Amino acid sequence: MKGEAIVILLVEDDEAHAEIVRRNFETSRIANRLMHVADGQAALDYLYRRNEFSDPANSPRPGVILLDLRLPKVDGLEVLRIIKADPNLSVIPAVVLTTSQAETDMIKAYSNHANSYLVKPVDSVKFTELMETFGYYWLAWNQKPN
Amino acid sequence: MKTIEASPSRAGYVLLLAFLLLAAGIVTTGYFYYRNHERHHRAEVERQLSAVADLKVGELVQWRKERLENGDVFFKNPSFAALVRRLFEKPADEDAQRQLLDWLGKYPTHYDYDQIRLMDAQGVSRMTVPAGRPPVSSVVSRRIPEVLRSGQVTLLDFYRNEHDQRINLAVMVPILDEQGGNQPLGVLVLRVDPGTYLYPFIKRWPTPSLTAETLLVRREGNETVFLNELRFQTNTAMNLRVPLDSTTMPAVQAALGRDGIMEGIDYRGVSVVAALRTVPDSPWALVTRMDTAEVYAPMREQLWLVVILIGALLLGTGACVGLVWRQQSIRFYRERAETDNRTRRFATVVKDSNDAITIQDFEGRITAWNRGAELMYGYSEAEALAVNIERLTTPDKVAEQEDFIRRLIAGEAITSFETQRVTKDGRVLDVWMTVTKLMDDAGNPIGLASTERDITARKQAEEKLKGIETLLQTAVDAMPVGLWILDAEGKIVTSSTAAQRIWTGVHYVGVDQLGEYKGWRIDSGKLIEPHEWAGARALEKGETSIEEEVEIECFDGTHKIILDSAVPLRKSDGSIGGAITINQDITERRRAEKDLRRFATVVKDSNDAITIQDFEGRITAWNRGAELMYGYSEAEALAVNIERLTSPGKVAEQKDFIRRLVAGEAVNSFETQRVTKDGRVLDVWMTVTKLMDDAGNPIGLASTERDITARKQAEVALHQSGLTLQEKNAELERFLYTASHDLKSPVVTVRTFLGYLEQDMAKADAVRIEKDLRFIRTAADKMARLLDELLQISRIGRVVCPPVRVTLRTLVDETLSTVAGRIAERGVKVIVGEQDVTLYGDQLRLAEIWQNLVENACKFMGDQKEPRIDLGVEVREAEMVFFVRDNGIGIDPHYHAKVFSLFEKLDSKAEGTGLGLAIVKRIVELYRGKLWVESPGQGQGACFYFTLPGAEDRSQET
CATH class of the missing domain: 3.30.450.20 (PAS domain)
Known part of the structure; x- marks a missing residue:
């Protein structure tokens, strides 16, 4: 596995936020590939290789999923529920990245087996820090089964 | 009669006993009073005797001391000793002789010395003042050597001078020649005559007394010697001697050295009370004494007084008791006389009584028999006294009568009973028998008195x-x-x-x-x-x-x-x-009648409908409440069947209920419906009671019905408003949540890209700068739009323009002109339906519905070659349904519900904030309408339908 870039699937409807995440991974030295989809339906299509993602070359299996909660078409929580109910997909760490600090959202996310819950900071430095730490933790330190 | 005594003698005993007790009390009290007095008196006398004794002893001691001091004047006096030596050496020395005579001559005159004699060591008298007295006593001469030896002034105790038989005392002063090595020269003798001072002093008694006197004694061997003259015996001084073993004599006890008070027998053999004292530094003892007789003389007077008083008291008590006894006996005899009289009268009554009165002893022997008995039983008195009572008793009553008498004697409180007797001629009589126990004076039962009355006739x-x-x-x-x-x-x-x-x-x-x-x-x-x-x-x-x-x-x-x-x-x-x-x-x-009347009033005036019906449903009673509720007067109601009142759908239900009630099930209330005379349907709460006749057979049904229509309607309204409120609350919650989330997103974007912008400006990366600025602008725009639309939403239902009448055509035309740009841009063909309706409401709000929907339709046209929008109204189930149909991208049925939520966008890339449909929904709901979407699926177009019941113009309809 070493040397091979870890694929991160970013599910984010806000183009600007997707850009922020992208930039952060670019500046950090962790080798990775960022795949971005804009809604819940697209995320599920990607993971199940359906429709436009039916070609495996376009949809490599992600090592981590970064998931926003408020998503068009299919809600983030619904996406989470589906993938965590699927024995094949449930092993992929799913990290929630959202602007919501609502307690109910956190509880719902964790009860749907979210592996982590991150709140987008309203500050560029902090956002950068968060993404760096995320990178180290999930991409460098965290051990995953093959 | 009440307090009659058993006999006068008994009363006498009681009185005598009382008298004896009183007398004993009086005597005892007197005795103790006297003894107490005596004790006090005796103590007083003893105190007096002791006081006199102490006084005299003190005087005697003083007297002795003075005598010795007189001696001391000469003792160890050098000039006196020198004069004496001169005289003894030269008896003729006249000068010495004269000087000594001068010296010594003063004493007999000033003190109670009757003679002063100067003697030499050999006992020869050398000088005597006054001269011419009898020669010196041998007692004195014998003591000279002893006095010289002792070298002390000595008081010679009482002695009798054998020459003149007088009693004297003497102070003997040894004269020592100091110049001659204390050679004894001689003795000076100062002779005391007790008769001058000592005896009178002893004899003196401070109070008048017939027997009191003082004795001075001393012990000589086994004898007590009396030293002074006594009051009742002469020539006793130095003569009277009593052996020491006469210990009852106070003088002897004093000589033996005893102090204190004693009672004893004195020298005369008389009983005395005495105080004993020894005189210190002397051989003397002193006795002050008084005859017991004198001591108790005043007490005898007291005793007489006490005795007289007691005697008087006893006499008085005796007199009182005697008086009482006399009165009691008088009463007793008077009462006995009365009793005798009464008894005599009684006896007459008894004798002449029609009742049989008999007396019998315990063996049943008849001892008395009156005329009544003779008449009743046929036996003469003489005959009766000879027979036993059993002759009179019917055989079957013997045991009963014996038992009665036994119980009576035993003390039971029974006196009368009904029994039977047999007459001399054999007839059986019913009698009422009263039996009394007779007692002798000592209270022993001696017989029975029986009174018998013939009650045969009465009984029959x-x-x-x-x-x-x-x-x-x-x-x-x-x-x-x-x-x-x-x-x-x-x-x-x-x-x-x-x-x-x-x-x-x-x-x-x-x-x-x-x-x-x-x-x-x-x-x-x-x-x-x-x-x-x-x-x-x-x-x-x-x-x-x-x-x-x-x-x-x-x-x-x-x-x-x-x-x-x-x-x-x-x-x-x-x-x-x-x-x-x-x-x-x-x-x-x-x-019951009263209750019923009261009840009837209650029933008649009740607001509930109260009716009675038989089992065929014929109405037999109809109250005012029923008249008011259903509109039928009583007369009308009595003519109809109950089914007329039942709403058609409820007939079976009510029949079933009544069937179960009659069958005995415990059901009595249920909710149902009734129809009024004018055809209105009322919800009623019905309580039915089975009516029974007196035999308990069911004869009909009483029904109480309450109109609950208003209540039911209120319930439904309340339920609905509750539902609406719940929905509103949920929506509000959703709104707040999404608003905060969606507003936060652009803030995150703006701030983060501002950070990037700083970095990129530092690097002067023009491409990145432009990109950063674009993101910031987009986010800011989005924020502005969001806030705009949120404001719009909040205004719906809050800011209201006055309602106006407006046609659908007008609204559609307005819309098309507003969104004309967008329509033209996409080249959309708009077709408006023929049918027109008039609406009544806020024109601006109503227009917003069509604006949003047409805008949406244009937005989601996709890549449709021939875009087209249909607008119109159609009638479905008597309801006006408006529609906006397009042939655009359509909506997946999955998302049909989601599209109407706040901020919801199915396509993240689509423009807008996702509030459009939410706004439409709010307006439609404001007019109590419904909004829904129908779409076969993606790419097949969509049709939005809505109703506006609240905006329908009723005035135009009719």
């Missing part, structure tokens, strides 16, 4: 009457009404048990006392006077009264209502011989 009459009475009473008691019988005098003689039950008792009284029966007339409320009762009127006026209604107060205080009837009883001659009164208790009936 009683038996007969009892039979009739029993029969009558049985008949009377069997009657269900209370029955009273009054006799000719108006006295109540019979009452039935029912009568007693009604009045809770019975008073057998005459007409005049009928007031004890309290009653008031129901009609007038007046108290019934004794002679106003129906029974009294029947008796006195011959009136017959039928069922007069009376409220009575029973004997237990309760009140009842009765019917009082009475008829007179006429004898064969037509006169009135009594009356019968009949009482009937109707309290319960009246109460």
